[in-house]
Amino acid sequence: MTQQIDDVLSPGQRLIANAYRQSANGLYRLVQLSDGNLVVLDMTTKKALWSSQTHGNPGAATYLQPDGNLVVKSPEGKALWNSRTYGNTNVRLVMQNDGNAVLYGGSKDLWSSERGEFVLAAGERLRANAYRQSANGLYRLVQLSDGNLVVLDMTTKKALWSSRTHGNPGAATYLQPDGNLVVKSPEGKALWNSRTYGNTNVRLVMQNDGNAVLYSKADQSLWSTRTTR
Numbered sequence: 001m002t003q004q005i006d007d008v009l010s011p012g013q014r015l016i017a018n019a020y021r022q023s024a025n026g027l028y029r030l031v032q033l034s035d036g037n038l039v040v041l042d043m044t045t046k047k048a049l050w051s052s053q054t055h056g057n058p059g060a061a062t063y064l065q066p067d068g069n070l071v072v073k074s075p076e077g078k079a080l081w082n083s084r085t086y087g088n089t090n091v092r093l094v095m096q097n098d099g100n101a102v103l104y105g106g107s108k109d110l111w112s113s114e115r116g117e118f119v120l121a122a123g124e125r126l127r128a129n130a131y132r133q134s135a136n137g138l139y140r141l142v143q144l145s146d147g148n149l150v151v152l153d154m155t156t157k158k159a160l161w162s163s164r165t166h167g168n169p170g171a172a173t174y175l176q177p178d179g180n181l182v183v184k185s186p187e188g189k190a191l192w193n194s195r196t197y198g199n200t201n202v203r204l205v206m207q208n209d210g211n212a213v214l215y216s217k218a219d220q221s222l223w224s225t226r227t228t229r
Helices: 115-120
Strands: 020-022 030-031 038-042 047-051 061-066 069-071 079-081 092-094 103-106 108-112 119-121 131-133 141-142 147-155 160-163 172-175 182-183 190-193 203-205 212-217 221-223
Touching: 020 092, 030 092, 030 160, 047 115, 079 141, 115 131, 119 172, 131 203, 141 203, 160 212
Parallel strands: none
Antiparallel strands: 020 030, 030 038, 038 047, 061 069, 069 079, 092 103, 103 108, 119 203, 131 141, 141 147, 147 160, 172 182, 182 190, 203 212, 212 221
């Protein structure tokens, strides 16, 4: 008898360390690693296609909450990462045959790992060494451990743009709900900002052309690193 492959995480279910959901074709897995990271793995190459960047938190688990939010939590219950999809019912997370992990609310696509790779959504942050990478893999927007936010050319390893906030170890970058992109010190002091406050439902996209662009809800460019290649 062939074992049925489970590709769906349902509301109220969780993934503890080393648990996973696998695509029906067996080529991809959404795995909760023992170090705390939630990843989409290509089972052929063993490479991560997406990660929650929550490593360094052994014992963390991933929960699909009844309110529709997908959350990686520490053993103490602290939210380390979430999909920001609360307020939705009839949700399910599907590890698809195309390598994309998609959170559906009914027939609506609420969140996907493919989109999460290159988009920083309002309310999300980049901690030290966290990044968003262009879909073609050629560019990264990276929060360096020294406090600097940079756009890196992954071929040359050179910075195309920086916030010039180095010398502030432990700093993090926040895309605030008010639309402002801010690099903050560990104490919460603003070290740099995009001066785009007063905008809601914004998103920051690390594009295939090397430009990191902050878009409004209406797809208007509010700010960019001006690093188009």
